[in-house]
Structures are given as structure tokens and as C-alpha cells.
Amino acid sequence: DAKTTQPPSMDCAEGRAANLPCNHSTISGNEYVYWYRQIHSQGPQYIIHGLKNNETNEMASLIITEDRKSSTLILPHATLRDTAVYYCIVRVGGTYKYIFGTGTRLKVLA
């Protein structure tokens, strides 16, 4: 099973792009990368996921390196409500087993 490594904390100015890195150097070919975030006392909320290609949705963009050993979540215009713990997760292909790391605590500053 792949594991992920994230910086423990980051700050970002409101209105600026927040770029959250994740290392998953032992990821296998059939393992997806998911990003969730967790606001205090709530359950994790899905943001985006990908296998090989870059992905974009209404919340964020996901950039996966060509060798798939790392990825970056981009929140294009961070707001105060984006303050949360962000988890980069590897899901073992064909299963529901999500391997969470310790996450990055993002603080958006006014």
C-alpha cells in the first residue's frame, strides 16, 4: 500500500492560490490519488481525484507528475472558509481502502 507525505501546515493569503503538495513515491499503477478536506468536527469532504491526468472541477485543480510520484492540489482563489486540514489519499485500485496521511493544516489569512 502506498503512503503519502504532506507538509504539516501552510498559510495562504485570502484571494491567492493555495498550492498543497503531496508525495506518494510508492504509488502503484492502479492506485488513485484523492484529496479530501476536513473542517473541525466534521467528516472529510471530497474535493477531487485522479489517476494519471490532471483534473479540474469547480472546487480545485489536481496536478499529477508524469511519474505519478507526487501531486499538487490547487485552490485557485482561497477564502477564509477554505481553512481546514487537507488530506492527500491513495485509494487502492478496485477497493474502498483509503490510506490517509496526517494531512496539511491550511490556514487562509485575511
Added chain:
Amino acid sequence: DAGVTQSPTHLIKTRGQHVTLRCSPISGHKSVSWYQQVLGQGPQFIFQYYEKEERGRGNFPDRFSARQFPNYSSELNVNALLLGDSALYLCASSPGGPGEKLFFGSGTQLSVL
């Protein structure tokens, strides 16, 4: 539409007791997963059920068990509680089949004294 609902929201038990946590998935979702989140750490996978069958199990002792009912709701049972079982227990549902994102409930906060 209602999201994933878990009950109770908070629970206090003493060592050695047994506890049952309940989860109702989003309507139409057939898969339920359980996660344990210790303070300051990410959630850890415990179980996954699909169509009432166990489809995955994490590295937890046999004191942990679960089941899924015909209406797709689920129970997580923990026997012989230890202090280290104190955690937030999260339930997540999905429509079914691999490749789908999970929808998490707000969890049950279990404190073992």
C-alpha cells in the same frame, strides 16, 4: 436530501464495556465504510461493506466487528473497550462499486474512561 447520518454523536464508556455505533447511508447508496480517527491523525480504515457483505477490513483486532442491514444501514461494534479506542468514528457511504468517491458523516466521538 439527507447526508450520511451517524448516531450517537457523542458517547462515553468505561474500559471493558461494549459499544454499538450506527450509520445510515445516503438514500440509494449501497456501500458503507467505517474509519477511526484518533486526535491529531488521519482516519484509519476499519471496514467496508457492500450489499451486506464485508468487502474489506483494515488492521484492527477482532474486538471490532460490523454488519450491514437489508436497508444498507450499518452498525459498528467494539467489545472490551480500551482507553486507546477513544476516537472519532466516521462512517462513509457511496453508491456502490469501486472508483466512487465517499461521502462522510460527521462521526461519533467515543470517549473511553
